[in-house]
Amino acid sequence: MEEDNSENEITLKSQFPTYYEKYQNLINYIPSPDSPVKTVMINFIVMQKDDGTGNFQNINDNSEYSKKYGVPRLLYLYNGLNQRFSKLFPPSDYINGVVSIADTRIRFELNNIYFYRNSKGFSSNNIRELENIIGNSSPFSIFVCSDNNRNPDHFNEINIFFTESENKQSYGSIPLFNDCSKKLSQVLVKGFNEKEADPTCGDWANIGGIVHETCHNFGLGHTYLGGGTGKTVEEMKENEDWHYDVFGLPFPGNAPHITSSCNSEECKSLPLYNWDADPYDTTLLHHDRLTNNIMSNQVGSRTYLSPLQIAKMQRSTRFFTINKYINDDCYDSDKPLIISKKEYWNFFQRLFEDLIIENRTELTITSQIELPAKARIVIKSGCKIILDGGTISGVNNSIWKGTLIIENGGVLLMKNNGKLNMNIKENIVVQKGGGLIISALPLN
Incomplete structure (x- = not known):
């Protein structure tokens, strides 16, 4: 039952x-x-x-x-x-x-x-x-x-x-x-x-x-x-x-x-x-x-x-309670999740692959997003991730050990206590012309 x-x-x-x-x-x-x-x-x-x-x-x-x-x-x-x-x-x-x-x-x-x-x-x-x-x-x-x-x-x-x-x-x-x-x-x-x-x-x-x-x-x-x-x-x-x-x-x-x-x-x-x-x-x-x-x-x-x-x-392993019991040893490097149209994530999601933002679009996150230790987030030119009170972390809210790549013209904006739970000095690659912005101001 x-x-x-x-x-x-x-x-x-x-x-x-x-x-x-x-x-x-x-x-x-x-x-x-x-x-x-x-x-x-x-x-x-x-x-x-x-x-x-x-x-x-x-x-x-x-x-x-x-x-x-x-x-x-x-x-x-x-x-x-x-x-x-x-x-x-x-x-x-x-x-x-x-x-x-x-x-x-x-x-x-x-x-x-x-x-x-x-x-x-x-x-x-x-x-x-x-x-x-x-x-x-x-x-x-x-x-x-x-x-x-x-x-x-x-x-x-x-x-x-x-x-x-x-x-x-x-x-x-x-x-x-x-x-x-x-x-x-x-x-x-x-x-x-x-x-x-x-x-x-x-x-x-x-x-x-x-x-x-x-x-x-x-x-x-x-x-x-x-x-x-x-x-x-x-x-x-x-x-x-x-x-x-x-x-x-x-x-x-x-x-x-x-x-x-x-x-x-x-x-x-x-x-x-x-x-x-x-x-x-x-x-x-x-x-x-x-x-x-x-x-x-x-x-x-x-x-x-x-x-x-x-x-x-x-x-269920991505969006439902069961995800927290899954070991952090599952990573699919061949099939990234690609965001090519504007999306708004106000729901929990555990990813098992890379996250790529492309096609000059933006992803707004107001919830918790968890990624594998080996995964990458790539923000391509003209694209944006907005952490509007949301959190990006490793599995079960641990420190994410993956890599964040912000390409020329890409932006990661954190506002309203948005949180990036990772080692910023070692794991973030901001290419020339890319931007990492921490702001308490609303996005215009």
């Missing part, structure tokens, strides 16, 4: 016209096989009972118990997460004209595995409650996976909670547009630490569950109605959860897909199938609505994402 954080799209369109006119279209974010990989930082957090019993244990040896209930099992799930994002299956329900993509170009790095002793957390599936627990207590033990060794209450990684809640609903929080303050987490409930809990699918299904909730962290909704997705197909479309390469044309295609429980009026004419129904069984009624899509309800068969679903995830 996903949290319901829907916003009024009409309001957003009026507030951020440049985003909706130029940067919203998902077609522009479909990755190619050679697109740079974006690596997302995650933590695994295991909630045990107060006495240390229950759930996974911080044991890492060759024993059968360790393989079943210890760190090796958690590492297997982690490796499965990366494998699923890099080796997607073709769709069980082929949509005419759609060319599937095998690699999302998104990976995950496990920071550490933290073990907490807290009976309340052990029984919880409430994300906010679990975040409060780690914010007010320390882990009992840590299995160290990286050199960072940061505690999860810093919220520098996506925290993935493993609990034993009897409420069998797992959750993944969804990102917000133009807002980096929100914490993204997910909670995976009872059954993950039981090796034989589901002998038909086992950890293959468990990995599908983690992948499903992780996709919520990137903003994907379900292919079925409910669980945080719209209650009607029209709402799915409004929330960008309806994609023609998932459901087919003309609208609504074969939406909604089938789930095991649905209270919507639009589901009443459809059968209900349990999570283990086979999406490849063409003898089932409405079998085309029972699919292997990761955002479907078929837990044991979550192996496919459409190109537009992947594109939505990629777009």
Whole structure:
């Protein structure tokens, strides 16, 4: 399931016209096989009972118990997460004209595995409650996976909670547009630490569950109605959860897909199938609505994402909360973002490439813009960047270590406390005739 954080799209369109006119279209974010990989930082957090019993244990040896209930099992799930994002299956329900993509170009790095002793957390599936627990207590033990060794209450990684809640609903929080303050987490409930809990699918299904909730962290909704997705197909479309390469044309295609429980009026004419129904069984009624899509309800068969679903995830890495968890090691030097017409950026954007202003135009920035450490900003002759209260920085508001080149006749104007968070002496090249102006006066 996903949290319901829907916003009024009409309001957003009026507030951020440049985003909706130029940067919203998902077609522009479909990755190619050679697109740079974006690596997302995650933590695994295991909630045990107060006495240390229950759930996974911080044991890492060759024993059968360790393989079943210890760190090796958690590492297997982690490796499965990366494998699923890099080796997607073709769709069980082929949509005419759609060319599937095998690699999302998104990976995950496990920071550490933290073990907490807290009976309340052990029984919880409430994300906010679990975040409060780690914010007010320390882990009992840590299995160290990286050199960072940061505690999860810093919220520098996506925290993935493993609990034993009897409420069998797992959750993944969804990102917000133009807002980096929100914490993204997910909670995976009872059954993950039981090796034989589901002998038909086992950890293959468990990995599908983690992948499903992780996709919520990137903003994907379900292919079925409910669980945080719209209650009607029209709402799915409004929330960008309806994609023609998932459901087919003309609208609504074969939406909604089938789930095991649905209270919507639009589901009443459809059968209900349990999570283990086979999406490849063409003898089932409405079998085309029972699919292997990761955002479907078929837990044991979550192996496919459409190109537009992947594109939505990629777009989220630029404009939505998820960006703050991505390492600063993704830089595409071959495909700069070129601004050749006047633009106004009043929305957050994290770039993964160079920024070039050309064609005697200007870019006004009133928000936060973050760039890779190796990136360049080039202001060509007759062009201008106006930092009108906005900020240019490195990732997560760090000092940007890239290069700013102001060509002859180009100008960077900073006003109304506009900020350039970089080493001005070492990283700025102002060619003869170029200008770097800091001004508190309005631009005439």
